[in-house]
Amino acid sequence: MTSHPVAALDAAARIRAAGLRVTDSRRAVIEALDESPHASADEIFALVARGVPHTSLQSVYNALGDFVDAGLVRRIEPAGRPGLFELRVDDNHHHLVCTGCGAVQDVDCAVGPAPCLTPAESHGFAVSTAEVTFWGLCPACAAASVPS
Structure with a gap:
């Protein structure tokens, strides 16, 4: 669980x-x-x-x-x-995605409560959520990419 x-x-x-x-x-x-x-x-x-x-x-x-x-x-x-x-739907969290193996991890909002990010220009939209994906290598893939 x-x-x-x-x-x-x-x-x-x-x-x-x-x-x-x-x-x-x-x-x-x-x-x-x-x-x-x-x-x-x-x-x-x-x-x-x-x-x-x-x-x-x-x-x-x-x-x-x-x-x-x-x-x-x-x-x-x-x-x-x-x-x-x-199943985690009760907040406006974001995700880390490994570009090596594809693993996905939750990461809490970068700044404050939902939507936790404010656009420079809303163009009249009433923004309720922000979806951010951080891309990079997970610890296992990063370690595997370092020459021994």
């Missing part, structure tokens, strides 16, 4: 709290995201299929879409990568 606050609720309770019907597939998707934050739909499907073999990839996509629409799951889209999904 991850350490974010929603981990205290079981999967069924989270789904019900979002106003959605609980199914085996939906419960398994939430459990997969607890096990593997920042997973793609294909990665989630592989985890779900182990416990709920009758689940289809389409049902995983449907559950993820419903969860995103209900605010239960957040979709992030790092450039050049498939969409990734996470």
